[in-house]
Amino acid sequence: MSRETSLFSGRPSELVGQQIAGYRIEQEIGRGGMAVVYRARDLRLERTVALKLLAPELARNDTFRRRFTHESRAAAAIDHPHIVPVFEAGETDGVLYIAMRFVAGSDLRHLLDREGPLPPATAVRVAAQVASALDAAHDHGLVHRDVKPGNILVSRGTDSDHPEHVYLTDFGLTKKSLSLTGFTTVGQFVGTLDYVAPEQISGRPVDARCDVYGLxxxxxxxLAGHPPFLRDDDMALLWAHQYDDPPPLTEARPDLPPQVDPVFAKALAKRPDDRYPSCLDFVAALRAAAAGGGVVTGAAPARAGRQPGEERPKPPPRWAEPVFVERA
Structure with missing residues (x-):
């Protein structure tokens, strides 16, 4: 079986035990449309890393390869507590790779699937940490363009006031220039449909406000347990992002104060000029709106099927579970 087949359509075990660029592959931990992520052992420094291997067809594109190398170095230069550190990026035997810190915890997608909607206080804490990471990237000229639960890792925090520590990952395929669109030079759309900004869909230039929309x-x-737009097919979903108003959050979360609805309406505005100028500005407005309603410490609503008055069991989060999943 060829290297290309074993990376992206073969059994996950086929690369386990092999060495790539000084890393011994131990286990597949994530798979998306353009990359596979493995837990691997750095044989030089004797540490565990997350090793991302990009699709071979990307490495064959000279323009993409140069941009990948340049932007990976730019991402590695960002020293921020909520951005997964990039240790190394390069090419070996026709394979582009990125070695990153391995985060022991869960991604937000896994957490939401398990726990359902989260309490407002938790939502604000998570949002603030992600917003801080995004704004730091913007200060370095990087636009993420694919903010989604699968790219947000949640690990154990330091104390009861900081119960979780959040990392933003997957900066290896960002756009360095603010004049570039949501498409890569090899014609692949960068973004996930549930969280994609209207300007990415239409191919217009993107900047930091694209990430405000995604966040x-x-x-x-x-907070709601589902993204703002729910449609039966991809084309209808793309149309909704470009032309439909998002439903008020309070329809799904009547326990939240009505002040949160205009906050999301502004952050999800179709025109970038009508959104908050930064991610932290959005979170500050959300925090103020939620606090004004006196619900920041309130509990999340029950899942469907809970009976009135019934206590919702809430086991302690399994933060130590060494899982994160990158979905396409």
């Missing part, structure tokens, strides 16, 4: 979609889902 708002994620935070909406944290």
């Amino acid at each position: 708002a979609c994620v935070v909406y889902e944290i």
Whole structure:
């Protein structure tokens, strides 16, 4: 079986035990449309890393390869507590790779699937940490363009006031220039449909406000249990992002104060000029709106099927579970 087949359509075990660029592959931990992520052992420094291997067809594109190398170095230069550190990026035997810190914990997608909607206080804490990471990237000229629960890792925090520590990952395929669109030079769309900004869909230039939109979609889902737009097919979903108003969050979360609805309406505005100028501005507005209603410490609503008055069991989060999943 060829290297290309074994990376992206073969059994996950086929690369286990093999060495690539000084890393011994131990286990597949994530798979998406353009990359596979493995837990691997750095044989030089004797540490565990997350090793991302990109699709072979990307490495064959000279323009993409140069941009990948340049932007990976730019991402590695960002020293921020909520951005997964990039240790190394390069090419070996025709395979582009990125070695990153391995985070022991869960991704937000896994957490939401398990726990359902989260309490407002948790949502604000998570949003603030992600917003801080995004704004730091923007300060370095990087636009993420694919903010989604699968790219947000949640690990154990330091104390009861900081019960979780959040990392943003997957900066290896960002756009360095603010004049570039949501498409890569090899014609692949960068973004996930539930969280994609209207300007990415239409191919217009993207900037930091594209990530404001994506973050708002994620935070909406944290609180509502689903993204702002639910449609039966992809084309209808793309249309909704471009032309439909998002439903008020309070329809799904009547326990939240009505002040949160205009906050999300602004963050999810169709025109970038009508959104908050930064991710932290959005989170600050959300925090103020939620606090004004006196519900920041309130509990999340029950899942469907819970009986009135019934206590919702809430086991302690399994933060130590060494899982994160990158979905396409």
